[in-house]
Amino acid sequence: MLTLHQAGLTNTPAIAPLDGTIRPGELLAIVGPNGAGKSTLLSMLSGFRSAEQGELHLDGKPLRAWPITELANRRALVAQQELPGFDWQTNELLSLGSNPSKSLVAALLDDLDITHLAKRSVLSLSGGERQRVMIARGACQLLSRCSPTAKEGGILLLDEPTSALDIGQQQRLMRQLRSWATQHHMAIVCVLHDLNLASTYADRVWLLHQGQRIDHGLPNQVLNPATIAKIYAAELQRIEGGTHGKPLLALAP
Numbered sequence: 001m002l003t004l005h006q007a008g009l010t011n012t013p014a015i016a017p018l019d020g021t022i023r024p025g026e027l028l029a030i031v032g033p034n035g036a037g038k039s040t041l042l043s044m045l046s047g048f049r050s051a052e053q054g055e056l057h058l059d060g061k062p063l064r065a066w067p068i069t070e071l072a073n074r075r076a077l078v079a080q081q082e083l084p085g086f087d088w089q090t091n092e093l094l095s096l097g098s099n100p101s102k103s104l105v106a107a108l109l110d111d112l113d114i115t116h117l118a119k120r121s122v123l124s125l126s127g128g129e130r131q132r133v134m135i136a137r138g139a140c141q142l143l144s145r146c147s148p149t150a151k152e153g154g155i156l157l158l159d160e161p162t163s164a165l166d167i168g169q170q171q172r173l174m175r176q177l178r179s180w181a182t183q184h185h186m187a188i189v190c191v192l193h194d195l196n197l198a199s200t201y202a203d204r205v206w207l208l209h210q211g212q213r214i215d216h217g218l219p220n221q222v223l224n225p226a227t228i229a230k231i232y233a234a235e236l237q238r239i240e241g242g243t244h245g246k247p248l249l250a251l252a253p
């Protein structure tokens, strides 16, 4: 569990202090316009950038106090359009640094529909294939170090994980993230530009604007057309009848 106590960043890019708890088993979406500070916030949540005010606690201990190797057992960050540093094969890349079982690697490849890419050089993959490989690697980092009976499966932080995926793969990924969250008690935090994916799959949403979290709560409450139209400077129409009655937002023609 990750808790924020007035945690923020004062240096550019700044993040205004915020409180909150990210719990095992939940999928939290962070949304907001370009430049709102989403990637910067993700970097603070991961500990790659230390909070400059307030404090974050991971599993009851200050985030900054975790030794780096132990931190790697508890949180994984998959950055935007991350590129592997070397031309590994897919299955080698998943195994780097964490020594996972063959069955875990096979299960994760299957989860993200990339089994056929196991022996391929990662630099030869398409953008959408590589994006799924990097997400599988992030999940592998956490799952290979967690005991199957652990009550907390760590925190997986994903920056725009669907940006290169076709709609079928977007659906498969979002369903899989929900499944990992439930099955492994993993907390999953996703930066998303697609508000309808956030509405359909997230348990909660944080809405960021100009470095401030201006709203947070259930998707139905936060993703209301009036607020979103204003924050994104977009003309929208609301479509009723989405999954489980959740409204969807569409661009007005």
Ligand SMILES: Nc1ncnc2c1ncn2[C@@H]1O[C@H](COP(=O)(O)OP(=O)(O)OP(=O)(O)O)[C@@H](O)[C@H]1O
Residues within 6 Å of the ligand: 012, 013, 014, 032, 033, 034, 035, 036, 037, 038, 039, 040, 041
């Ligand atoms: N090193 C830096 N120095 C100065 N400004 C920066 C630096 N890194 C990021 N910024 C600025 O801080 C703001 C927040 O950046 P960030 O990448 O967190 O936004 P974002 O919400 O993830 O945006 P996007 O949706 O476009 O990916 C942006 O205006 C960006 O230009």
